[in-house]
Amino acid sequence: MAVVYVDVIPPVKPTAKASTTAVTNKNVTVTATFSSDSKVKQYSLDNKNWKTYTGAVVMAKNGTVYFRAADAAGNYSQVTGYTVKNIDKTAPAKPTAKASTTATTDKSVTITANFSSDSKVKQYSLDNKNWKTYTGAVAMAKNGTVYFRAADAAGNYSQVTSYTVKNIIKAEPDKVAPKAGKVTATQKAQDSVLLTFNGFSDNKGIARYDILLNGKKIGSTTAKSFTYNGKNLAGNLQFVVRAYDAAGNAAKDAKAKVKIIDKTAPEKVTGLNVKGTATEKTATLTWNKPKDNVGVVSYEIQVSGVSKVFKSKTNSLVVKKLSAGTHTFTVYAIDKAKNKSVVSAKKSFTVLDGTAPKAGKVTATQTAQDSVLLTFNGFSDNKGIARYDILLNGKKIGSTTAKSFTYNGKNLAGNLQFAVRAYDAAGNAAKDAKAKVKIIDKTAPEKVTGLNVKGTATEKTATLTWNKPKDNVGVVSYEIQVSGVSKVFKSKTNSLVVKKLSAGTHTFTVYAIDKAKNKSVVSAKKSFTVLDGTAPKAGKVTATQKAQDSVLLTFNGFSDNKGIDHYDIWLNNKKVGTTNAKSFTYNGKNLAGNLQFVVRAYDAAGNAAKDAKAKVKIQAMAPQAKTLAFSGPEVAEAEYLAMPETPAATEYTAPQELSLADFSLPEPSLLTGSEALCADSCAASLDTTTENILDNKNKGMLA
Structure with missing residues (x-):
């Protein structure tokens, strides 16, 4: 039987690509790529009417072209659409042009063009043939026509706009030079001079004034004044003003001199500081040298609390006999022309006193194992105590502003020699005040842990054990309390053998004690059981045959101080059962002859009584006939x-x-x-x- 394969898989969707995606005023071709199994290749401009695709599709205007394919089985692929939107065949709007004046003039006329926003290329021409890039107004020195055009990004050119200039009329040349006037030069600031012009005239009017300084042109103006801003101006300056008319005729030079006076104050003084420590004896004040156009020659210094104004030719000043406490100072800088800077920012500083504190007394008290409290009394200073330094065996261990200090050490022992040294704010130190203290062990051992009972605890002996706890100087003994015993046991090791405890449940706790008799907190309770050491007392056993293969054992007279826990039953040295009742029925098989039973009583501690024995002779029991x-x-x-x-x-x-x-x-x-x-x-x-x-x-x- 032949197998027929049906192809239901369509070709892969075609892909499309344009010849360009840049803006263009030309046609755009769109090329499609089809899969190898595409037997039918088609395109459409409306996604309805399809034509055979034989090559790239030419798009003369923006729009969408569609592509599809079909295989030999007639399966059509998905449609691919490609939209062309970069064709621009519309030229920019025609530029407009405007003249700077339409009135009759003997001067140049400038023509300004306005272009539409899509104008990427802006051009002008004086002959409508040779075009140049338009960057600004075109100056026409004589009558004539100027042309303008624009192009967009696609290369579409606008219509040409033309503007004809016909209002330029050249007059006869002016040969009369202006008449010179007077110039006044006035210093307005350190590096600024104002020139004012008066009395200049011309038959056609003054066109401009050229300004020269020391023979070099420094500027031009059409106004009747000019401000010259120089740099580091000094001495006598010679200015010349030369007037010109429109024809370029020049008047005679009008001159003016000015002597530059220093009007620039030094910069504000900064960097105020105090060198070293300021004391009642001396305080050295310093600051940075400020900038000045001609140089600083002196300083004025004002110190709070002092009415005198100090002067210095350098950027430092030594002030003597200031009172102890907080002061401020400010500085002015002065140059050769006596220009004075603005006042500096205030600088605060402290003048320390030179009187050392008076030593007092120190008391040292041990407050804990590794802690000593020092208390200070009787220390004094004219300005007050700033701090106390604490030394131990000559080594500084701390500082405080309080009248006490707690020293927390580690493993302190023996005699400790403390010294307290008082300082005032100026750093003056009092003599050392000393105090001794003998360290007493006050640290109790750690809590005892690991309580246990070694082996089995019986009425005869119970061995109690525990872990050795840590202590700063070492544990020397233990106190042990056992429930049910009024006596407190003592041990020098971490174990204790206790005798004659009553059977039952007990607990014990342990205290650890060190050399200084510091006692630990009590340990957690440890519970243990003392087993019964007294064996049960044997009684009597009666054995009675109850059936051919059944023997009833009954027990009497067995006793124990804690009670019988169970009975084990043996037959001919073989254990045959256990019971906690006072009788036991043994069911055997084919029993015959003499049977020797043994009953052994046990208490809860496992103590066994002596064996109690019983014999029974098995009798054959004849059946009764029916x-x-x-x-x-x-x-x-x-x-x-x-x-x-x-x-x-x-x-x-x-x-x-x-x-x-x-x-x-x-x-x-x-x-x-x-x-x-x-x-x-x-x-x-x-x-x-x-x-x-x-x-x-x-x-x-x-x-």
């Missing part, structure tokens, strides 16, 4: 079987199940006649019949 009627093959008359009789000593609380072994047939040799004939042939029937009888018996149907 007759049952049955029939078998070739039996002429009903015969009877004897059933075993229940032993008289046995009491039944439920029907006793019987077995085939309880039934028997007469020996064949004792049978006669039809009995003998039945002996063998009836055996099978007997088995079946007996089973039925047993079943009824066990169901309670037979008495």
Whole structure:
């Protein structure tokens, strides 16, 4: 049977690419790429009417071209659309042009053009042939036409705009030079001079003034004044003003001199500081040298609390006999022309006193194992104590502004020599005040852990143990308290043997004690059990046969101070059972002869009493006959079987199940006649019949 494969998979969607994505005023071609299984290749301009694709599609205007493909089975691919939107064939708007004046003039006329916003290229021409880039107004020195055009990013050129200038009329040349006037030069600031012009005239009017300084042109103006801003001006300056008319005729030079006076104050003084430590004896004040155009020659210094104004030719000043406390100072800088800077920012400084504090007394008190409290009394100073430095054995260990200090050390021991040195704010130090203290061990051992009982605790002995705790100088003894015992036990090691504890549950706790008799906190309680060490007292055992394979053992006279926990029963040196009752029934199998039973009593501690023994002789118990009627093959008359009789000593609380072994047939040799004939042939029937009888018996149907 031929297998036909159906192709339902369409070709891959075509891809499309334009010849350019840049803005253009030309046609754009869109090329499609088709998969190899495309047997039909098509394009459409409306996604409805499809034409065969034979090559790139030319787009003369913006729009969307669609492509699709079909394979040999007629499966069409998805449609690919490509939108062309970069074709621009619209030229920019025609530029406009405007003249600076339309009135008659003998001067140049400037023509300004305005272009549309899409004008990327802006051009002008004086002959409508040779074009130049338009960057600003075109100056026409004579009558004529100027042309303007624009192009957009696609290269589309606008229509040409032209503007004809015809209002320029050249007059006769002016040959009359202006008449010179007067110039006044006035210094306005350190590096600024104002020139003012008066009395200059011309038949056609002054066109401009050129300004020269020391023979070099420094500027021009059409106004009647000019401000010259120089740099580091000094001495006498010679200015010249030369007037020109529009024809370029120049007046004679008008001159003016000015002497530059220093009007620039020094910069504000900064960097105020105090060198070293300011004391009542001397204080050295310093500051940075400020800048000045001609140089600083002196300083004025004002110090708070002093009415005098200090003067210095350098950037430092030594001031003597200032009062102790906080002061401020400010500085002015002064140059050669006596220009004075603005005042500096205030600088605050402290003048320390030169009087050392007076030493007092120190008391040293141990407050904890590694802690000593120092208290200070009687220290004084004219300006007050600034701080106390504390030294131990000559080494600084701390500072404080309080009148006490707590030193927390590590493993302190022996005699400690403390010294307290008082300082005032000026750094003046008092003599050392000393204090000794002898360190006493005040650290208690750590809490005892790891309490345990080694081995088994009995009434005879119990060995208690624990871990050795840490202590800064070492543990020397332990105190042990055991519940139920009023005595407090003591031990020099981390164990204790306790004797004659009563049986039962006890707890014990431990304290650790070091050389200084520091006592730890009490340990957590540890509970333990003291086992009974007294064996039970043996009693008597009576053994009574209750059935062929059943013996009843009864126990009397057994006793223990804590009570009997259980009895183990042995038969001929083999354990046959356990009970916590005062009797035990042994059910054996095929019991016969003399049986030797042993009963061993145990208390909860596992102590065993002496063995109590009992003998019993197993008696064969003959079954009591019962007759049952049955029939078998070739039996002429009903015969009877004897059933075993229940032993008289046995009491039944439920029907006793019987077995085939309880039934028997007469020996064949004792049978006669039809009995003998039945002996063998009836055996099978007997088995079946007996089973039925047993079943009824066990169901309670037979008495």
